[in-house]
Amino acid sequence: MSPAPVTVVGIGADGWPGLAPTSREALRAAEVIIGGPRQLDLLPPECPGERIAWPSPLRPAVPGLLAAHAGRRVCVLASGDPMFYGIGGTLAEVVGADRLHVLPHPSSASYACARLGWSLQDIEVLSLVGRPLEALSVALHEGRRLLLLSAGANTPAEVAGLLRDRGYGPSRMTVLEQLGGEAERTLPGTADEWPHPPTAPLNVIAVECHRAPEALRLPLTPGLPDEAFEHDGQLTKRHVRAATLAALAPAPGELLWDVGGGSGSIGIEWMRAHPACRAITVERNALRAERIVRNANALGVPALQVVTGPAPSALQDLPTPQAIFIGGGLTAPGLLQACWEALRPGARLVANTVTLESEALLTDWYRRHGGELTRLAVAHAVPVGGFTGWRQAMPVTQWSVVKPGPRPPAPPTKQHAHQPAPAPNPHPTTRHFEETQP
Numbered sequence: 001m002s003p004a005p006v007t008v009v010g011i012g013a014d015g016w017p018g019l020a021p022t023s024r025e026a027l028r029a030a031e032v033i034i035g036g037p038r039q040l041d042l043l044p045p046e047c048p049g050e051r052i053a054w055p056s057p058l059r060p061a062v063p064g065l066l067a068a069h070a071g072r073r074v075c076v077l078a079s080g081d082p083m084f085y086g087i088g089g090t091l092a093e094v095v096g097a098d099r100l101h102v103l104p105h106p107s108s109a110s111y112a113c114a115r116l117g118w119s120l121q122d123i124e125v126l127s128l129v130g131r132p133l134e135a136l137s138v139a140l141h142e143g144r145r146l147l148l149l150s151a152g153a154n155t156p157a158e159v160a161g162l163l164r165d166r167g168y169g170p171s172r173m174t175v176l177e178q179l180g181g182e183a184e185r186t187l188p189g190t191a192d193e194w195p196h197p198p199t200a201p202l203n204v205i206a207v208e209c210h211r212a213p214e215a216l217r218l219p220l221t222p223g224l225p226d227e228a229f230e231h232d233g234q235l236t237k238r239h240v241r242a243a244t245l246a247a248l249a250p251a252p253g254e255l256l257w258d259v260g261g262g263s264g265s266i267g268i269e270w271m272r273a274h275p276a277c278r279a280i281t282v283e284r285n286a287l288r289a290e291r292i293v294r295n296a297n298a299l300g301v302p303a304l305q306v307v308t309g310p311a312p313s314a315l316q317d318l319p320t321p322q323a324i325f326i327g328g329g330l331t332a333p334g335l336l337q338a339c340w341e342a343l344r345p346g347a348r349l350v351a352n353t354v355t356l357e358s359e360a361l362l363t364d365w366y367r368r369h370g371g372e373l374t375r376l377a378v379a380h381a382v383p384v385g386g387f388t389g390w391r392q393a394m395p396v397t398q399w400s401v402v403k404p405g406p407r408p409p410a411p412p413t414k415q416h417a418h419q420p421a422p423a424p425n426p427h428p429t430t431r432h433f434e435e436t437q438p
Helices: 021-029 059-068 088-095 108-116 133-139 155-165 238-248 265-272 286-298 335-342 356-369
Strands: 006-011 032-035 050-053 074-079 100-103 124-127 145-149 172-177 185-190 203-208 255-259 278-283 305-308 323-326 348-353 372-384 387-392 396-402 429-437
Touching: 006 021, 006 088, 021 074, 021 100, 059 088, 088 100, 108 145, 108 172, 108 203, 124 133, 133 145, 133 155, 133 286, 155 172, 155 203, 238 265, 238 323, 238 348, 238 372, 238 396, 255 265, 255 335, 265 278, 265 286, 265 323, 278 286, 286 305, 323 335, 335 348, 335 356, 348 356, 356 372, 356 396
Parallel strands: 006 074, 006 100, 032 050, 032 074, 124 145, 255 278, 255 323, 278 305, 323 348, 372 429
Antiparallel strands: 145 203, 172 185, 172 203, 348 396, 372 387, 372 396
């Protein structure tokens, strides 16, 4: 077996003394050593290879840099475990896993859990390096333990500020600096009273989540409280929203178009279903589009893409979705047709309406394409004088459908003379759903 053209060596804050013999030998034998300036400075003179610092931005430069040194023994230095939020994944994409030799070092997450007595499999690890701080919000739940890979010296104070803003000021924070090195240090505190100045740039933040009593509880299941969203009345209400998300059925990696975004609630909850879920919200009103951005940041999905403009024209050139939700503007000429044509076979479409005109349109599409036609009726208990009665919200008509594809011919079946083949059911499913809330 020929040697791998690229060797990746993980190195910690303890530098050369902390490396295993195999990692040291790979670095001594390398003709070219590529890494960040901090990692390169950890190497002793006995590593004679040409040292090259990564340019910025890093990722686009990787193929050209490796190609420039093809045929030479190349060694890449990485911080900790190269396959854990490191350069290893990018290199595997460029050169292929079979041409990559990885020599990992303990990751900062492993070091931190060893210091704190935490089980690595029981915590959630999030990277804030090159990622919006607001993405942390979706991981905040009472009693959860989080390990945050810091972006720099100011990150702990920024995390403490976000925790306070989200109602998690009582959370305990522990900053672990220079893990594994001689300058290792631990800084404890709470988000409400974070006492420390900017820390060493190389740090990890451990958070034990505790919610303030008055803070709004945000569950993982669809149907966040309506008060979690800033809105002007254009909001898919909680119980209808939960039923709508169930019909849309988000799965990891899928893309949703949320057409007629309003407050952005459907796209936001779609993305909260899994970190890999993606969504594009289309909203014609500029003030509402700005409000959607604020809601997405507050609820932990800052990657929600907001397109400002009228549909269907604003849908042109958007990437192909796996699901589409239409929450408004159904009667706009060509909108439903444009959404239908954008879907590939097997993709889903869900549309909600409260008007008779749009309901007639959905009924016609249901008749032609099948799916499920559902009426969602929700009533809430309210005071009536000295008593209590039901107040009925406007019923919502919902059409949900999976776009069919070409069907292969059915295999021949043998029928008994006394048992005729069952007749196909010409009627798609219609459901009527009523819900009351005490």
